[in-house]
Amino acid sequence: MKEKYCPYCHNTVDENENICHICNRELTIQCPYCKQMIKAYDEVCPYCTTKLHKPFNPMILIILGAVLSIIWLVINLILITFLNFHPALLLEKDKHGDLLLPLSDYVNIVLETMIITIVPYIISLVNKYKTKIAAAALILNVICAFALIGYFIHLYNIAK
Numbered sequence: 154m155k156e157k158y159c160p161y162c163h164n165t166v167d168e169n170e171n172i173c174h175i176c177n178r179e180l181t182i183q184c185p186y187c188k189q190m191i192k193a194y195d196e197v198c199p200y201c202t203t204k205l206h207k208p209f210n211p212m213i214l215i216i217l218g219a220v221l222s223i224i225w226l227v228i229n230l231i232l233i234t235f236l237n238f239h240p241a242l243l244l245e246k247d248k249h250g251d252l253l254l255p256l257s258d259y260v261n262i263v264l265e266t267m268i269i270t271i272v273p274y275i276i277s278l279v280n281k282y283k284t285k286i287a288a289a290a291l292i293l294n295v296i297c298a299f300a301l302i303g304y305f306i307h308l309y310n311i312a313k
């Protein structure tokens with residue numbers, strides 16, 4: 154027998170379930186076209202054979218987030234390599250004697266991008282609040298992008 158997935162939380166459900174035991178949404182619904190009782194995960198109504206509209210799939214968010222996380226990883230590796238070849242940049246000071254490019258700033262950004270972005274996607278894969286966690290992680294990902302871009306601009310200004 155083919156596995157059935159709740160169309161709302163994407164967890165496995167039993168064919169006999171009328172309400173998803175994970176997210177409590179109704180799995181037995183009325184076909185909007187012929188009004189017969191059908192399953193929410195049906196792609197085509199078994200009575201009137203009309204193709205049914207699918208609820209939003211959180212996997213899109215999770216995959217998008219995972220791709221973004223890999224991009225961050227590559228950008229960070231490039232930056233680490235760059236700083237490795239130009240270690241003097243990390244020691245440059247302004248007229249007050251403060252470090253222009255504190256390594257701690259960079260470490261913070263790396264930790265943010267790595268932990269804040271990758272971990273939530275992994276959690277969202279196994280959690281019932283997939284869509285919400287993935288959406289929140291995506292927003293954090295965008296915030297991290299701004300932080301990283303800011304650091305790059307800073308680095309560029311010092312390097313030139």
Ligand SMILES: [Zn+2]
Binds near residue numbers: 159161162164177178
């Ligand atoms: Zn569900």
Ligand SMILES: [Zn+2]
Binds near residue numbers: 189198202
């Ligand atoms: Zn129908």
